[in-house]
Amino acid sequence: MERRKRRTQKLIIDAFFELLHEKPFDKITVNQLTKLADINRGTFYLHYQDKYELLEEIIKNYINHMNQYCLHDQEEDSNALTLAFDYLKDNYKFIEPLLRNEGYQLFQNELKSSISSFIETSDLFDLHVVSILKKQAIISTILGVIEWWLLEDELNLSPSNIAVELKDIVFSIIR
Structure with missing residues (x-):
């Protein structure tokens, strides 16, 4: 460009x-x-084309950057969740207004797609064991925690602590 x-x-x-x-x-x-x-x-x-296309492009770019940030030079997927929370916290001043406006649904859909892709490609999840229902429960759980953390202004909680607890919850769903 x-x-x-x-x-x-x-x-x-x-x-x-x-x-x-x-x-x-x-x-x-x-x-x-x-x-x-x-x-x-x-x-x-x-x-x-219009302000809606601008909004969509901005959200997709943030999700793509987050994905690249989380998976760049990572030998283990287990750290990706912590990196995702780090990215969201570092970019909160840009992401927060998107969550509180019309971009919320679009941001949520892009994040769901990203989480789903992570589950499908990660070594953390054995897709032979994870049913469709469990996969949807995992996506909803991760998304719910992200939304709560960002929208309820719980950013004082450390990304690594949230990621550790969230992993425990996710693996309890798989069992």
Whole structure:
């Protein structure tokens, strides 16, 4: 991607988050975004079809970055859960407004997909033993803990402690 395109997208995303901290997603307009980013509307539409596509791309990028962060240079999958909580905590100021706005359902769906993929590819889970029902229970448990941790402002709890307890819960589901 050329440098000018990356710069413009960064301006749009920065403006989006600035507005999202001030007001709900449904109150943000493309006009407000472009004014704050100091670009014209046509430039915005060269990059995104509308604000919904922008939101979707932002969420997918955060989930993809989290996946790369968790699995990069990892010899053991067992540490991936701790790394996921570390990533979420480190990026809380960006993720939190997505959870409290229209992006919540999209963020939740992308996270479910990521957790499902992790279960299917991880050495931690024997898919011959994990039934479809157990897999859904594991996904719901992990997602529920992540949502509680982020939305209830429990960030003072250490990612590694949460990951250890969550692993115990998940393995009790498998048994």
